[in-house]
Amino acid sequence: MIINVDKLRGKEIDKINLNFCEEIDTISYCDEKYKLASPIEVTGKITRNGKELYINSDVKMTVVDRCSRCLEEVEIPLDFNIQGFIVQENNYTEDEYEEFDAFIVEDYENVDLLEIIAQNLEFNMPHKVLCGEDCKGLCPGCGANLNKEDCRCSEKINDEDNIDPRFAKLKELLKNE
Numbered sequence: 001m002i003i004n005v006d007k008l009r010g011k012e013i014d015k016i017n018l019n020f021c022e023e024i025d026t027i028s029y030c031d032e033k034y035k036l037a038s039p040i041e042v043t044g045k046i047t048r049n050g051k052e053l054y055i056n057s058d059v060k061m062t063v064v065d066r067c068s069r070c071l072e073e074v075e076i077p078l079d080f081n082i083q084g085f086i087v088q089e090n091n092y093t094e095d096e097y098e099e100f101d102a103f104i105v106e107d108y109e110n111v112d113l114l115e116i117i118a119q120n121l122e123f124n125m126p127h128k129v130l131c132g133e134d135c136k137g138l139c140p141g142c143g144a145n146l147n148k149e150d151c152r153c154s155e156k157i158n159d160e161d162n163i164d165p166r167f168a169k170l171k172e173l174l175k176n177e
């Protein structure tokens, strides 16, 4: 997702239209790598705004995360807008940009859109991921996924009903002794 912005910066052109759909496997954000279940769709433009470049674009994609209760994979469709200055690390000062969004990029000539999209994930990912509102989660005792299977905790308890018949007999013998 590399966009060469040389001509825009050199004032040869006034804007770069973004209109594409790209298949990407993963996106990294906050030290985590997320799988993508759909291509990333980008529609918008990059323009010049003062001495900096400005991006205004819609992004659509489906990220895969895990349910916070049962840890099953969940597909999260995201659809958000990104707006802000594209600023090189060395040129970034907090005073200048505090009122605006600023996306800090490493390479200022070949802008990596994926880097900018990743910086926006923070505000657009759900705070709590659930596979469903009624997810029953995992049993803290046996780890069974209670949406799919029964809790096995009772099997561990040595009660008469669950005991192996052979041991039951043995137990019976011991009791009589």
Ligand SMILES: [Zn+2]
Pocket (backbone or CB within 6 Å): 067, 068, 069, 070, 071, 072, 130, 131, 132, 135, 136, 137
């Ligand atoms: Zn769940």
Ligand SMILES: [Zn+2]
Pocket (backbone or CB within 6 Å): 139, 140, 141, 142, 143, 144, 151, 152, 153, 154
């Ligand atoms: Zn259990």
